[in-house]
Each structure stands twice: as structure tokens, then as C-alpha cells.
Amino acid sequence: MDLESIECVSSSDFDEDEIHHNQQQQQQHRGLHPHPHHHSEFSSSKPRNGININSANIVGPTAITPATSVHELLECPVCTNSMYPPIHQCHNGHTLCSTCKTRVHNRCPTCRQELGDIRCLALEKVAESLELPCKFYSLGCPEIFPYYSKLKHEGMCNFRPYNCPYAGSECSVVGDIPFVVAHLRDDHKVDMHTGCTFNHRYVKSNPREVENATWMLTVFHCFGQYFCLHFEAFQLAMAPVYMAFLRFMGDENEARNYTYSLEVGANGRKLIWEGTPRSIRDSHRKVRDSHDGLIIQRNMALFFSGGDRKELKLRVTGRIWKEQQNSDVGVCIPNLCS
Structure with missing residues (x-):
């Protein structure tokens, strides 16, 4: 290959619009696309571990809440990553992760109210009891982990982009x-x-x-x-x-x-x-x-x-x-x- 020359080819704060549309922008910017043979376990109505997870047909004392709703509760509205303790909330009950609390200048990204130092202890307890799929499930990872093991796995998951x-x-x-x-x-x-x-x-x-x-x-x-x-x-x-x-x-x-x-x-x-x-x-x-x-x-x-x-x-x-x-x-x- 003959070349004429070898030439040089040459974290900010979030504003309000970025906070509201952050998840959509990240997906478009990263270019991630679902693995053709793997689908979200959250959206599936097929039986998983013998339990039919279908929000339209949950009856009886053994019915459980769909995993998708719990997962969404633990999703930070700013960075869209799963929240780990400490989980913060505003006076209106809106939550976000501790990292993003600083990024939004101590104001709730949902209602714009000033954030104090309120911890959402109930959501932290829920997080401790969950088992969730790896966040790279759409890229092919089939693994499911306890909530606190999930973060460590994702840092070295072979399916991470x-x-x-x-x-x-x-x-x-x-x-x-x-x-x-x-x-x-x-x-x-x-x-x-x-x-x-x-x-x-x-x-x-x-x-x-x-x-x-x-x-x-x-x-x-x-x-x-x-x-x-x-x-x-x-x-x-x-x-x-x-x-x-x-x-x-x-x-x-x-x-x-x-x-x-x-x-x-x-x-x-x-x-x-x-x-x-x-x-x-x-x-x-x-x-x-x-x-x-x-x-x-x-x-x-x-x-x-x-x-x-x-x-x-x-x-x-x-x-x-x-x-x-x-x-x-x-x-x-x-x-x-x-």
C-alpha cells in the first residue's frame, strides 16, 4: 500500500434537555443493536423458571410483579444505569443514583425540586433481593446474577461492547x-x-x-x-x-x-x-x-x-x-x- 504521507487525523454536565432525552441519545450514539437470537427476558410473556410472567394475567396469592417494572424502578433517569446504594430521592419520591446526584447540581431531574440527603431505603432493600440479567443480554449474554454480583460481572462480561x-x-x-x-x-x-x-x-x-x-x-x-x-x-x-x-x-x-x-x-x-x-x-x-x-x-x-x-x-x-x-x-x- 503506497501512501503519500502519514498524517494526523485529529464528562460534561447535563442540561435539562439532555436529562430528559439521555437514554434515547445514548442508544443512538452507541450504535448498539440487539443480538438476533436473544430477546429481553423482561418483555417476554413466556414461562421463566416455571412462572408465567404476564402482567395481564397475574392472579392469586403467588402472582409476582413483572421483572420489568422492578428493573425500571432501579434505572437511574439520568445515566439509565442500574442504581446501587446509596440511592437518593427527592421530597416527591423521584430517585436517582449517587453519581448523577452531583451531575444534576443537586436538583431532581424529574420535578426540578432541590435534592436533599434523603435515602430511598425501601428501594435499596428491594435491590438486595433481586436477581437480574446482565445488562448486555441484548448482545447475547445469557447470565442472571444477584443484584450486587451483576455489577462486577458486567465489568468483565465477554458480551460487553x-x-x-x-x-x-x-x-x-x-x-x-x-x-x-x-x-x-x-x-x-x-x-x-x-x-x-x-x-x-x-x-x-x-x-x-x-x-x-x-x-x-x-x-x-x-x-x-x-x-x-x-x-x-x-x-x-x-x-x-x-x-x-x-x-x-x-x-x-x-x-x-x-x-x-x-x-x-x-x-x-x-x-x-x-x-x-x-x-x-x-x-x-x-x-x-x-x-x-x-x-x-x-x-x-x-x-x-x-x-x-x-x-x-x-x-x-x-x-x-x-x-x-x-x-x-x-x-x-x-x-x-x-
Whole structure:
């Protein structure tokens, strides 16, 4: 891939409208879409654990309130997340979570009355007795947890959405992997390639101009998975360097099944890096600042570029392979992509 240059692509308070429409805005902004094979257990009228949860037909002393109504009571009207103690309420009985109490400047987001320090102890007691599905159930998570275990699970749920890995701007889009891949292709115009080998050429007319956000991103599809190849220039201890590294579009435990190599060189010399791709759960900056990739000092990069050393011309080659367990001998063998 020939490029003319490598260029930089460049919590607030809620007002009243934002508070009233926050949930709708979040859903539109995140781009989350329901998993095609999973439906909300709250809205289902089918029997669950032998109990028919249907608000239109609840009779007798054993009838229970639909889970959806209890869940809605525990939903903060500002951030739309589940509320955990301390749960605050205004004099009119409207509730919100402790985090959002500060964000709304101590005024009730529903009736605009001033909030005091009133705790909704009854709702806190209800919360302690509940078992609720993971908030990522619409993305495929089938798990149900006691209320206080739910929050811990959601922090590491494998079905939680992924942040957009595009590091050239502050992109806040989140979603599952197919959604993020389509977003990178359609919105960020990222180059998409199929195959587990690559051969890229990076050109920059003035390599002395190095900024932290100078970078390129390419997405590869192989072994049924997606990988992000990053190449960028930044300052390391006041010296400009170039770095290439690979990230896996999935969770860390899956990333460990793959290995990749990167190579750059010329004039009879070369540098080789081999490692395991990092998950996109780790931010781009975290991976870069850990130096987990192929780092090329500017003098070496100019040496590889040849000519009068006034223009950067680097060719980075590499491949991705999957480690497979050999059941006969108990060791891993590489499964190379053709």
C-alpha cells in the first residue's frame, strides 16, 4: 500500500434537555443493536423458571410483579444505569443514583425540586433481593446474577461492547465486532484486507515532523477473526520513533490463540518482532505506551529508507498465524494461513 504521507487525523454536565432525552441519545450514539437470537427476558410473556410472567394475567396469592417494572424502578433517569446504594430521592419520591446526584447540581431531574440527603431505603432493600440479567443480554449474554454480583460481572462480561479502535480521533462509538468493523470501513474509511500476510509501504516526505497522533490503521480478516495493524510515529524520550503493532478484535483470552511477526529492513539489515496481539479491550494508548510492538528509531528508519535519508520509505511485512494444540504430543503447532 503506497501512501503519500502519514498524517494526523485529529464528562460534561447535563442540561435539562439532555436529562430528559439521555437514554434515547445514548442508544443512538452507541450504535448498539440487539443480538438476533436473544430477546429481553423482561418483555417476554413466556414461562421463566416455571412462572408465567404476564402482567395481564397475574392472579392469586403467588402472582409476582413483572421483572420489568422492578428493573425500571432501579434505572437511574439520568445515566439509565442500574442504581446501587446509596440511592437518593427527592421530597416527591423521584430517585436517582449517587453519581448523577452531583451531575444534576443537586436538583431532581424529574420535578426540578432541590435534592436533599434523603435515602430511598425501601428501594435499596428491594435491590438486595433481586436477581437480574446482565445488562448486555441484548448482545447475547445469557447470565442472571444477584443484584450486587451483576455489577462486577458486567465489568468483565465477554458480551460487553467494544470501543472503536480508531485512534486518530476521539471516537466514542461502541458495539459488537461486526458493528465496529462496519463502522471502521464506512465511517473511518479504513482499508480492509483478507489474508494473514501483509506487505505495506509507509512514506513520509519529512520524517523530522513527528507528532503523537501520526499513524495509520489497516484491518485484516483471517481465521474468521479481525485484526488491526497500527503504524505510527511519536516521541519517545524526546526522540522520534516509528512503531508497528497488531491488535486483536476480540477478548484477551481469544487473542492468546494467535501470534504475529513484523519485519522491516534494507541494505542487508532487518529488524524482526514476534509477539501475541493485544486485545482491543486494551486501549491504543496503553498498548503503544507499553512498547509492545516493533519499534524503529528514526536513524535506523532513514537507513532502511535508503537514498539521501531525507524521506521515510519503510516497507513493513508480516504474517499472522494461529497456534493449534497437537493432542498426540501435547505441544502447539502453527496453523499457517495459505
